[in-house]
Amino acid sequence: MKFLERTTGYGVKFFLRTTNGGYGNGKYGIFMQSIYIHIPFCVKKCNYCAFASYPAASAAQEKYISVLAKEMALRRNFPAQTLYIGGGTPSFLGAELLEKLLTETEKNFGPIKNFIESTFEVNPESVTEEKLKILKKYGFNRISVGAQTFDDDGLKILGRAHDRKTFFDAYDKIKSAGFTNINIDLIAGFPRQTFEGFEKDIREIISLSPVHISVYGLQIEEGTKIFETGFNPDQILMRKMLEHARAALQAASYKHYEISNYAKPGFESRHNNNYWQSGEYIGLGFAAASFVNGKRFSNPENLEKYLENPGKPEFEEVLTGKEKLGENIIIGLRRLDGIAAADEIEKNFGREIKNLIAAGMLEKAGGKIKLTEEGIFLSNEVFENFVAPFYET
Numbered sequence: 074m075k076f077l078e079r080t081t082g083y084g085v086k087f088f089l090r091t092t093n094g095g096y097g098n099g100k101y102g103i104f105m106q107s108i109y110i111h112i113p114f115c116v117k118k119c120n121y122c123a124f125a126s127y128p129a130a131s132a133a134q135e136k137y138i139s140v141l142a143k144e145m146a147l148r149r150n151f152p153a154q155t156l157y158i159g160g161g162t163p164s165f166l167g168a169e170l171l172e173k174l175l176t177e178t179e180k181n182f183g184p185i186k187n188f189i190e191s192t193f194e195v196n197p198e199s200v201t202e203e204k205l206k207i208l209k210k211y212g213f214n215r216i217s218v219g220a221q222t223f224d225d226d227g228l229k230i231l232g233r234a235h236d237r238k239t240f241f242d243a244y245d246k247i248k249s250a251g252f253t254n255i256n257i258d259l260i261a262g263f264p265r266q267t268f269e270g271f272e273k274d275i276r277e278i279i280s281l282s283p284v285h286i287s288v289y290g291l292q293i294e295e296g297t298k299i300f301e302t303g304f305n306p307d308q309i310l311m312r313k314m315l316e317h318a319r320a321a322l323q324a325a326s327y328k329h330y331e332i333s334n335y336a337k338p339g340f341e342s343r344h345n346n347n348y349w350q351s352g353e354y355i356g357l358g359f360a361a362a363s364f365v366n367g368k369r370f371s372n373p374e375n376l377e378k379y380l381e382n383p384g385k386p387e388f389e390e391v392l393t394g395k396e397k398l399g400e401n402i403i404i405g406l407r408r409l410d411g412i413a414a415a416d417e418i419e420k421n422f423g424r425e426i427k428n429l430i431a432a433g434m435l436e437k438a439g440g441k442i443k444l445t446e447e448g449i450f451l452s453n454e455v456f457e458n459f460v461a462p463f464y465e466t
Contacts, residue, residue: 105347108153108182110141111358112174113161113376116198120232121263123294126161134166136380138174141358144372144383145181148355153182155344156191159217164195168203175211186212190343192256194219197235197243205250215342216247217256217285222266223277230264232298244281254340256285261318262311263291264304271314279325284340288318289333312450319449332407332444332452349408351401367391395421399459406455411443418442425458 113126114134129137156178166174178185185191192215193208200218208216218240222228225237235243247255257278261271278286290311293300319329327335331349334342347354355363359379362371363386370386373379378387392400398421405412412418414437418426426442429435434448434455448455 105155105343105350105352106151106153107155107157107344107347107352107354108151109344109354109356109361110156110158110174110178111160111356111361112158112163112166113137113359114165115160115162116165116196116234117232118298119234120230120298121260121291121293122232123292123297124161131167131170134170137359137376138166138170138177140380140383141174142177142181144357145177147384148357149181151182151355153354154189155347156182156185156188157194157344158192159194161194162196162199163193164199164204168201168207171204171207175207179211184212188212188214190215192217192342192344195243195247196233197240200243200246202246202250205246205252209250209252213252215254215256216252217258217287218243218247219258220278221258221260222263222270223274224266224270227263227266227270230266231260253284255283256287256342257281257283258287258289259318261288261290261314262306264299264302266314268310268313268317272317275318275321279321284337285342286322286327286335287333288315288322288335290315315450330409332409332449346408349404395463396461398422399461399463402459403456406442406444406452409444409449411438411441414440414442422459429455429458 114129114137115122115126117128118126158174158178163171163174175185191213193213194217195204196219219233220240221231221233223237223240228236244255244257259274259278291299291306293304293306322335323329327337328341329335330341331345334345336342353365355365356371358372359376360372360374362369368389368391370389372383373385373387398417402412402418402422426435429448430437434445434451436443436445444452444455
Protein backbone atom coordinates (compact mmCIF):
# COMPACT_ATOMS: atom_id res chain seq x y z
CA MET A 74 0.00 0.00 0.00
CA LYS A 75 1.79 3.10 -1.22
CA PHE A 76 0.30 5.40 1.42
CA LEU A 77 1.67 3.63 4.50
CA GLU A 78 4.08 5.77 6.47
CA ARG A 79 6.30 4.39 9.22
CA THR A 80 6.39 6.27 12.48
CA THR A 81 5.94 5.12 16.05
CA GLY A 82 2.79 4.80 18.11
CA TYR A 83 0.64 7.88 18.41
CA GLY A 84 2.48 9.64 15.62
CA VAL A 85 1.21 7.20 13.03
CA LYS A 86 -0.40 8.68 9.95
CA PHE A 87 -1.66 6.33 7.30
CA PHE A 88 -3.51 7.04 4.09
CA LEU A 89 -2.69 10.53 2.91
CA ARG A 90 -5.64 10.67 0.60
CA THR A 91 -8.24 9.08 2.81
CA THR A 92 -9.13 7.85 6.27
CA ASN A 93 -12.18 5.79 5.50
CA GLY A 94 -13.31 2.37 6.59
CA GLY A 95 -13.85 0.27 9.68
CA TYR A 96 -15.81 -2.57 11.14
CA GLY A 97 -17.27 -0.88 14.20
CA ASN A 98 -20.88 -0.54 15.29
CA GLY A 99 -20.20 2.84 16.82
CA LYS A 100 -22.37 4.95 19.07
CA TYR A 101 -23.08 7.29 16.19
CA GLY A 102 -23.72 4.56 13.61
CA ILE A 103 -21.92 3.21 10.58
CA PHE A 104 -23.69 5.10 7.83
CA MET A 105 -23.12 8.74 8.72
CA GLN A 106 -21.88 11.19 6.10
CA SER A 107 -19.51 14.09 6.56
CA ILE A 108 -18.19 17.19 4.84
CA TYR A 109 -14.62 18.44 5.18
CA ILE A 110 -13.66 21.89 3.84
CA HIS A 111 -9.97 22.70 3.50
CA ILE A 112 -8.66 26.23 3.99
CA PRO A 113 -4.92 26.07 3.23
CA PHE A 114 -3.82 29.51 4.43
CA CYS A 115 -1.64 30.25 7.47
CA VAL A 116 0.28 33.16 8.95
CA LYS A 117 3.40 31.10 8.21
CA LYS A 118 4.41 27.49 7.69
CA CYS A 119 5.25 25.73 10.96
CA ASN A 120 8.61 23.95 11.10
CA TYR A 121 7.02 20.49 11.38
CA CYS A 122 4.13 21.00 8.94
CA ALA A 123 3.83 18.84 5.82
CA PHE A 124 0.16 19.60 5.18
CA ALA A 125 -1.24 21.47 2.18
CA SER A 126 -0.85 24.96 3.63
CA TYR A 127 1.09 28.16 3.08
CA PRO A 128 0.91 31.93 3.63
CA ALA A 129 -1.12 33.89 1.06
CA ALA A 130 -2.20 37.46 0.37
CA SER A 131 -5.84 38.49 0.66
CA ALA A 132 -6.35 38.49 -3.14
CA ALA A 133 -5.32 34.82 -3.33
CA GLN A 134 -7.64 34.00 -0.44
CA GLU A 135 -10.57 35.72 -2.17
CA LYS A 136 -9.94 33.76 -5.37
CA TYR A 137 -9.71 30.51 -3.44
CA ILE A 138 -13.02 31.04 -1.64
CA SER A 139 -14.72 31.88 -4.94
CA VAL A 140 -13.41 28.69 -6.56
CA LEU A 141 -14.31 26.69 -3.46
CA ALA A 142 -17.88 27.96 -3.81
CA LYS A 143 -17.98 26.54 -7.35
CA GLU A 144 -16.87 23.14 -6.09
CA MET A 145 -19.50 23.25 -3.33
CA ALA A 146 -22.16 23.78 -5.97
CA LEU A 147 -21.02 20.58 -7.72
CA ARG A 148 -21.55 18.63 -4.47
CA ARG A 149 -24.69 20.52 -3.51
CA ASN A 150 -27.09 18.85 -1.06
CA PHE A 151 -24.69 16.08 -0.02
CA PRO A 152 -26.67 14.81 3.00
CA ALA A 153 -24.05 15.10 5.73
CA GLN A 154 -24.48 15.02 9.49
CA THR A 155 -21.07 16.46 10.43
CA LEU A 156 -19.06 19.39 9.13
CA TYR A 157 -15.37 20.08 9.69
CA ILE A 158 -13.55 23.17 8.42
CA GLY A 159 -9.81 22.68 8.77
CA GLY A 160 -6.51 23.60 7.25
CA GLY A 161 -4.15 25.28 7.23
CA THR A 162 -5.72 27.82 9.50
CA PRO A 163 -9.38 28.62 8.73
CA SER A 164 -9.34 31.37 11.36
CA PHE A 165 -6.67 33.13 9.26
CA LEU A 166 -9.48 34.32 6.98
CA GLY A 167 -10.70 37.86 7.61
CA ALA A 168 -14.22 38.37 8.89
CA GLU A 169 -15.61 39.27 5.45
CA LEU A 170 -14.17 36.18 3.75
CA LEU A 171 -15.24 34.01 6.66
CA GLU A 172 -18.82 35.24 6.21
CA LYS A 173 -18.61 34.46 2.49
CA LEU A 174 -17.29 30.95 3.16
CA LEU A 175 -20.06 30.17 5.63
CA THR A 176 -22.77 31.72 3.45
CA GLU A 177 -21.69 29.50 0.54
CA THR A 178 -21.57 26.47 2.84
CA GLU A 179 -25.15 27.05 3.94
CA LYS A 180 -26.32 27.80 0.40
CA ASN A 181 -25.14 24.38 -0.74
CA PHE A 182 -25.51 22.16 2.34
CA GLY A 183 -28.12 23.79 4.54
CA PRO A 184 -27.92 25.59 7.89
CA ILE A 185 -24.72 24.86 9.81
CA LYS A 186 -26.76 24.77 13.02
CA ASN A 187 -28.50 21.63 11.72
CA PHE A 188 -25.33 19.54 11.64
CA ILE A 189 -25.02 17.15 14.57
CA GLU A 190 -21.43 18.33 14.93
CA SER A 191 -19.78 21.31 13.24
CA THR A 192 -16.10 21.91 13.96
CA PHE A 193 -14.00 24.95 13.07
CA GLU A 194 -10.21 24.88 13.48
CA VAL A 195 -8.46 27.94 14.88
CA ASN A 196 -4.93 28.97 15.75
CA PRO A 197 -4.46 31.30 18.72
CA GLU A 198 -2.88 34.20 16.82
CA SER A 199 -5.90 34.62 14.54
CA VAL A 200 -8.71 34.25 17.09
CA THR A 201 -10.79 37.43 17.45
CA GLU A 202 -14.05 38.17 19.17
CA GLU A 203 -15.53 39.26 15.82
CA LYS A 204 -14.75 35.92 14.14
CA LEU A 205 -16.04 33.94 17.11
CA LYS A 206 -19.30 35.89 16.98
CA ILE A 207 -19.63 34.95 13.30
CA LEU A 208 -19.02 31.27 14.07
CA LYS A 209 -21.57 31.41 16.86
CA LYS A 210 -24.10 33.16 14.61
CA TYR A 211 -23.88 30.39 12.04
CA GLY A 212 -24.26 27.70 14.67
CA PHE A 213 -20.85 26.04 14.99
CA ASN A 214 -20.83 23.83 18.08
CA ARG A 215 -17.19 22.72 18.28
CA ILE A 216 -13.84 24.53 18.16
CA SER A 217 -10.44 22.85 17.72
CA VAL A 218 -7.46 24.98 18.73
CA GLY A 219 -3.80 24.19 18.06
CA ALA A 220 -1.67 24.79 21.14
CA GLN A 221 1.02 22.11 20.52
CA THR A 222 2.84 23.19 23.70
CA PHE A 223 2.46 25.90 26.35
CA ASP A 224 6.20 26.54 26.48
CA ASP A 225 7.43 29.66 24.66
CA ASP A 226 10.80 28.14 23.73
CA GLY A 227 9.05 25.05 22.40
CA LEU A 228 6.67 27.17 20.34
CA LYS A 229 9.64 28.92 18.73
CA ILE A 230 11.27 25.56 17.93
CA LEU A 231 8.05 24.38 16.30
CA GLY A 232 7.81 27.61 14.32
CA ARG A 233 4.41 28.50 15.72
CA ALA A 234 3.05 32.01 15.16
CA HIS A 235 1.75 32.38 18.72
CA ASP A 236 3.23 32.44 22.19
CA ARG A 237 1.94 31.14 25.51
CA LYS A 238 0.06 34.33 26.40
CA THR A 239 -1.62 34.46 23.00
CA PHE A 240 -2.94 30.92 23.46
CA PHE A 241 -4.45 31.61 26.88
CA ASP A 242 -5.99 34.88 25.67
CA ALA A 243 -7.53 33.04 22.71
CA TYR A 244 -8.81 30.22 24.90
CA ASP A 245 -10.52 32.74 27.19
CA LYS A 246 -12.14 34.39 24.16
CA ILE A 247 -13.41 31.04 22.87
CA LYS A 248 -14.98 30.20 26.23
CA SER A 249 -16.38 33.72 26.66
CA ALA A 250 -18.03 33.42 23.23
CA GLY A 251 -20.03 30.50 24.60
CA PHE A 252 -18.19 27.53 23.11
CA THR A 253 -17.99 24.57 25.48
CA ASN A 254 -17.07 21.74 23.08
CA ILE A 255 -13.38 22.54 22.64
CA ASN A 256 -10.46 20.38 21.50
CA ILE A 257 -6.82 21.28 22.18
CA ASP A 258 -3.87 19.74 20.29
CA LEU A 259 -0.51 18.89 21.86
CA ILE A 260 2.72 17.53 20.34
CA ALA A 261 5.21 15.19 22.01
CA GLY A 262 8.82 14.60 20.98
CA PHE A 263 9.89 17.88 19.36
CA PRO A 264 13.53 19.08 19.52
CA ARG A 265 14.84 19.95 22.98
CA GLN A 266 11.53 19.03 24.63
CA THR A 267 12.11 17.35 28.00
CA PHE A 268 9.92 14.89 29.83
CA GLU A 269 9.46 17.47 32.58
CA GLY A 270 8.34 20.05 30.02
CA PHE A 271 5.83 17.65 28.49
CA GLU A 272 4.59 16.66 31.94
CA LYS A 273 3.96 20.35 32.65
CA ASP A 274 2.00 20.67 29.38
CA ILE A 275 -0.21 17.77 30.45
CA ARG A 276 -0.82 19.32 33.88
CA GLU A 277 -1.77 22.61 32.27
CA ILE A 278 -4.10 21.11 29.69
CA ILE A 279 -5.90 19.16 32.42
CA SER A 280 -6.29 22.37 34.42
CA LEU A 281 -7.97 23.98 31.39
CA SER A 282 -10.46 21.09 31.28
CA PRO A 283 -11.30 21.02 27.56
CA VAL A 284 -13.72 18.22 26.72
CA HIS A 285 -11.41 16.81 24.03
CA ILE A 286 -7.62 16.53 23.80
CA SER A 287 -5.45 15.29 20.92
CA VAL A 288 -1.87 14.24 21.67
CA TYR A 289 0.40 13.52 18.71
CA GLY A 290 3.91 12.16 18.58
CA LEU A 291 5.98 14.38 16.30
CA GLN A 292 6.34 13.06 12.76
CA ILE A 293 9.36 14.13 10.76
CA GLU A 294 8.36 14.44 7.13
CA GLU A 295 10.49 15.30 4.13
CA GLY A 296 10.18 18.91 3.06
CA THR A 297 9.69 20.32 6.54
CA LYS A 298 12.18 22.62 8.24
CA ILE A 299 12.71 20.16 11.08
CA PHE A 300 13.49 17.42 8.54
CA GLU A 301 16.18 19.64 7.04
CA THR A 302 17.92 19.88 10.43
CA GLY A 303 18.38 16.10 10.52
CA PHE A 304 16.52 15.81 13.82
CA ASN A 305 15.15 12.39 14.78
CA PRO A 306 12.84 12.09 17.81
CA ASP A 307 14.05 10.02 20.73
CA GLN A 308 11.55 7.16 20.42
CA ILE A 309 12.08 5.95 23.99
CA LEU A 310 11.49 9.44 25.39
CA MET A 311 8.49 9.98 23.13
CA ARG A 312 6.92 6.74 24.30
CA LYS A 313 7.53 7.73 27.93
CA MET A 314 5.75 11.02 27.23
CA LEU A 315 2.80 9.36 25.54
CA GLU A 316 2.48 6.75 28.28
CA HIS A 317 2.42 9.57 30.82
CA ALA A 318 -0.25 11.43 28.82
CA ARG A 319 -2.39 8.30 28.68
CA ALA A 320 -2.14 7.65 32.42
CA ALA A 321 -2.64 11.28 33.49
CA LEU A 322 -5.55 11.97 31.15
CA GLN A 323 -7.35 8.76 32.04
CA ALA A 324 -6.92 9.64 35.72
CA ALA A 325 -8.54 12.99 34.92
CA SER A 326 -11.63 11.21 33.47
CA TYR A 327 -10.70 11.43 29.81
CA LYS A 328 -11.44 8.33 27.77
CA HIS A 329 -8.63 7.24 25.47
CA TYR A 330 -10.87 6.31 22.54
CA GLU A 331 -8.49 6.54 19.57
CA ILE A 332 -4.73 6.27 19.26
CA SER A 333 -4.17 10.03 19.49
CA ASN A 334 -7.45 11.23 21.01
CA TYR A 335 -9.02 11.60 24.45
CA ALA A 336 -12.49 12.84 25.38
CA LYS A 337 -14.71 13.48 28.34
CA PRO A 338 -17.83 11.24 28.31
CA GLY A 339 -20.05 12.09 25.35
CA PHE A 340 -17.50 14.28 23.57
CA GLU A 341 -15.74 11.92 21.16
CA SER A 342 -15.31 13.56 17.77
CA ARG A 343 -18.31 12.44 15.74
CA HIS A 344 -16.74 13.63 12.51
CA ASN A 345 -13.58 11.58 13.00
CA ASN A 346 -15.55 8.63 14.29
CA ASN A 347 -17.36 8.66 10.97
CA TYR A 348 -14.04 8.13 9.17
CA TRP A 349 -13.21 5.20 11.44
CA GLN A 350 -16.65 3.60 11.20
CA SER A 351 -17.20 3.25 7.46
CA GLY A 352 -19.04 6.52 6.86
CA GLU A 353 -18.95 8.44 3.61
CA TYR A 354 -17.48 11.91 3.30
CA ILE A 355 -16.66 14.55 0.76
CA GLY A 356 -13.60 16.77 0.93
CA LEU A 357 -13.79 20.23 -0.61
CA GLY A 358 -10.81 22.38 -1.50
CA PHE A 359 -7.18 22.03 -2.51
CA ALA A 360 -5.81 18.50 -1.83
CA ALA A 361 -9.00 17.42 -0.02
CA ALA A 362 -10.09 13.76 -0.10
CA SER A 363 -13.48 12.08 -0.46
CA PHE A 364 -14.99 8.61 -0.05
CA VAL A 365 -18.39 8.02 -1.66
CA ASN A 366 -20.07 4.86 -2.96
CA GLY A 367 -16.97 2.76 -2.35
CA LYS A 368 -14.70 5.11 -4.31
CA ARG A 369 -12.10 7.39 -2.83
CA PHE A 370 -10.85 10.37 -4.78
CA SER A 371 -8.91 13.52 -4.08
CA ASN A 372 -8.43 16.99 -5.48
CA PRO A 373 -5.11 18.11 -6.99
CA GLU A 374 -2.26 18.75 -4.58
CA ASN A 375 -1.15 21.57 -6.85
CA LEU A 376 -3.09 24.72 -5.98
CA GLU A 377 -3.10 26.13 -9.51
CA LYS A 378 -4.52 22.89 -10.89
CA TYR A 379 -7.28 22.99 -8.30
CA LEU A 380 -8.12 26.61 -9.03
CA GLU A 381 -8.31 25.92 -12.78
CA ASN A 382 -10.73 23.01 -12.49
CA PRO A 383 -12.43 22.67 -9.07
CA GLY A 384 -14.19 19.38 -8.49
CA LYS A 385 -12.06 17.41 -10.98
CA PRO A 386 -10.28 14.65 -9.03
CA GLU A 387 -6.57 14.09 -9.56
CA PHE A 388 -6.69 10.64 -7.99
CA GLU A 389 -9.38 7.94 -7.89
CA GLU A 390 -9.30 4.45 -6.46
CA VAL A 391 -11.67 1.64 -5.60
CA LEU A 392 -10.19 -1.01 -3.31
CA THR A 393 -11.77 -4.45 -3.28
CA GLY A 394 -11.31 -7.83 -1.71
CA LYS A 395 -8.53 -8.51 0.77
CA GLU A 396 -6.82 -5.17 0.16
CA LYS A 397 -9.96 -3.26 1.11
CA LEU A 398 -10.55 -5.51 4.11
CA GLY A 399 -7.00 -4.92 5.31
CA GLU A 400 -7.42 -1.17 5.07
CA ASN A 401 -10.71 -1.37 6.96
CA ILE A 402 -8.99 -3.31 9.73
CA ILE A 403 -6.21 -0.71 10.00
CA ILE A 404 -8.58 2.23 10.22
CA GLY A 405 -10.98 0.43 12.55
CA LEU A 406 -8.21 -0.59 14.95
CA ARG A 407 -7.33 3.05 15.50
CA ARG A 408 -10.37 3.16 17.76
CA LEU A 409 -9.44 1.47 21.00
CA ASP A 410 -12.86 -0.19 21.19
CA GLY A 411 -11.58 -2.32 18.33
CA ILE A 412 -13.33 -4.11 15.48
CA ALA A 413 -15.81 -6.95 15.41
CA ALA A 414 -14.12 -10.35 15.15
CA ALA A 415 -15.96 -11.16 11.92
CA ASP A 416 -15.62 -14.47 10.07
CA GLU A 417 -14.31 -12.65 6.99
CA ILE A 418 -11.45 -11.17 9.01
CA GLU A 419 -10.58 -14.55 10.51
CA LYS A 420 -10.66 -16.18 7.08
CA ASN A 421 -8.34 -13.64 5.46
CA PHE A 422 -6.10 -12.57 8.34
CA GLY A 423 -6.39 -15.31 10.95
CA ARG A 424 -2.68 -16.13 10.85
CA GLU A 425 -1.63 -12.51 11.27
CA ILE A 426 -4.06 -11.90 14.12
CA LYS A 427 -2.97 -15.04 15.91
CA ASN A 428 0.69 -13.97 15.66
CA LEU A 429 -0.09 -10.45 16.89
CA ILE A 430 -2.02 -11.83 19.85
CA ALA A 431 0.94 -14.08 20.68
CA ALA A 432 3.23 -11.04 20.47
CA GLY A 433 1.02 -9.15 22.93
CA MET A 434 -0.04 -6.43 20.48
CA LEU A 435 -3.64 -7.53 19.84
CA GLU A 436 -6.26 -9.13 22.04
CA LYS A 437 -9.70 -10.63 21.58
CA ALA A 438 -12.34 -9.59 24.09
CA GLY A 439 -16.12 -9.33 23.99
CA GLY A 440 -16.33 -10.42 20.37
CA LYS A 441 -13.87 -7.74 19.26
CA ILE A 442 -10.24 -7.50 18.24
CA LYS A 443 -8.39 -4.64 19.91
CA LEU A 444 -4.95 -3.14 20.29
CA THR A 445 -3.32 -3.94 23.61
CA GLU A 446 -1.49 -1.18 25.46
CA GLU A 447 1.73 -2.41 23.81
CA GLY A 448 -0.04 -2.44 20.46
CA ILE A 449 -1.09 1.19 20.88
CA PHE A 450 2.53 2.27 21.09
CA LEU A 451 3.66 -0.06 18.30
CA SER A 452 0.64 0.37 16.05
CA ASN A 453 2.68 0.59 12.84
CA GLU A 454 4.06 -2.88 13.48
CA VAL A 455 0.47 -4.09 13.92
CA PHE A 456 -0.92 -2.32 10.87
CA GLU A 457 1.81 -3.53 8.51
CA ASN A 458 0.34 -7.02 8.78
CA PHE A 459 -2.79 -5.86 6.94
CA VAL A 460 -1.10 -4.11 4.01
CA ALA A 461 -0.41 -5.70 0.60
CA PRO A 462 1.63 -7.62 -0.43
CA PHE A 463 0.08 -10.21 1.88
CA TYR A 464 1.57 -13.37 3.30
CA GLU A 465 0.34 -16.32 1.28
CA THR A 466 -0.08 -19.79 2.70
